[in-house]
């Protein structure tokens with residue numbers, strides 16, 4: 001585990017969460033923190049009023065009886081009111097803080113410059129539970145208020161016990177093992193949850209495969225429903241075995257520590273009983289000691305329960321804060337300005353790369369020039385590293401060796417946000433944004449979000465000029481069948497929407513088209529790419545680079561420069577004619593595909 005993988009401490013997480021709640025609504029947060037503990041303490045006052053009542057009854061003091069009863073009613077109503085108002089405050093706070101935290105989660109998960117938090121298993125396992133449990137974090141303040149209340153009640157109870165007999169101060173010591181056991185159990189459970197996250201994700205993946213429409217055809221053709229159930233059960237069993245073991249261990253400790261407390265409880269009764277018999281304590285004291293010792297067991301149970309709840313909330317908060325801090329650590333220190341226009345282009349200089357946490361070298365000492373204003377095609381067998389190269393060019397990962405230079409400046413020195421603003425593209429695993437068609441397209445250039453003309457132009461440029469007219473509400477059609485009036489698109493149509501989105505930015509320095517046309521037929525892809533190439537060569541002010549990744553050689557031949565990537569490095573590069581003349585790998589694959597089309 002590296003330093004950056006370490007979770008922040010519990011206290012730091014608590015401070016962060018309290019600050020976040022205070023920022024959300026300081027009055028409501030402070031109200032909850034104050035009133036809930038008051039509600040708790042009022043419960044213990046009952047024991048005191050009971051002692052007064054018993055002593056007044058034994059001493060035949062009528063005014064004392066009425067006073068004690070009045071105090072009981074006032075404490076009861078008052079305690080109920082402050083507790084209820086405090087909880088109401090907390091519920092209001094949870095609503096507001098919950099949505100804020102979820103927004104912060106989107107902000108940090110989608111805003112970190114590196115994409116590793118969404119791709120690398122050890123980070124995905126940490127992020128995955130957070131996606132479903134971000135709301136637990138906003139319970140922290142309520143858990144803190146309840147924990148403070150439980151502690152305040154326990155402290156008040158101890159003070160009253162000491163007032164009867166100083167030795168009774170020892171009673172809580174019998175409860176300390178239970179507290180420690182609860183804390184350890186909560187941490188063990190969280191660790192187990194993190195340790196089993198991969199099994200849980202896989203189990204849910206199999207359920208999703210069995211219930212989603214897109215894999216539905218293959219599942220039926222291959223008759224996979226029993227196999228999916230089996231695979232899901234295997235993963236569930238692994239997760240369940242670990243979690244059950246941890247839960248039973250916690251239960252064992254809980255029983256043992258409760259028995260230890262029972263010994264202390266009996267000791268209180270013996271001590272105060274003997275004092276009453278000797279005449280050094282009153283019957284009221286015995287009644288009070290009985291009530292307090294009983295509430296003490298309940299109090300400590302509550303202190304244990306509430307502490308556990310708080311630690312539980314904080315354990316989720318730790319992951320949340322870890323992600324926030326990772327996001328902050330990635331805040332760009334780089335400030336070199338992004339050029340308005342490329343003069344030389346982009347150069348990969350002795351670039352090497354392996355994914356963090358893995359030993360495999362994906363790119364090894366690659367040197368390559370993507371000239372300004374040129375259209376470069378990248379071809380190579382599956383897994384050669386084409387998409388990896390695209391991610392490096394977009395600054396989503398940093399090279400492990402060498403550099404990506406933009407007009408001679410290391411990409412790491414450029415502000416990544418400014419660099420991304422000048423990149424655009426479409427990807428093989430494009431997002432199916434379930435918005436209205438025009439928004440799904442124009443979101444590619446936020447300054448023109450919703451602009452109908454821009455949406456029409458981009459769709460036309462992506463070869464989908466007719467798409468809107470085939471949809472029930474034209475450009476206003478809601479995409480996605482799970483929404484009211486929503487429509488689904490074919491795979492090729494979704495791809496064209498993604499392409500149109502990628503064509504929204506007017507003057508990018510880098511356009512990456514990473515197999516965005518895999519669902520389209522060869523002629524459509526050829527026509528589209530010819531259009532991009534013409535567009536890119538049209539003397540754009542930015543003089544940007546266009547990089548096309550494709551497996552179709554008929555398409556890539558239109559590029560100015562073709563790079564054939566093999567495992568870890570460049571095998572060949574040059575124009576189509578040069579590579580054909582060389583009669584190497586490219587020529588062989590090109591002729592092979594050309595024969596296939598004949």
Ligand SMILES: Nc1ncnc2c1ncn2[C@@H]1O[C@H](COP(=O)(O)OP(=O)(O)OP(=O)(O)O)[C@@H](O)[C@H]1O
Nearest residue numbers: 119120355358362381382383384385386387388389
């Ligand atoms: N996030 C990741 N973590 C670890 N390894 C990865 C990750 N993404 C890709 N790889 C590995 O890097 C290698 C190159 O993958 P990449 O997606 O760049 O290949 P590609 O040339 O684009 O392949 P294809 O033509 O099939 O799309 C593959 O072996 C893949 O397993």
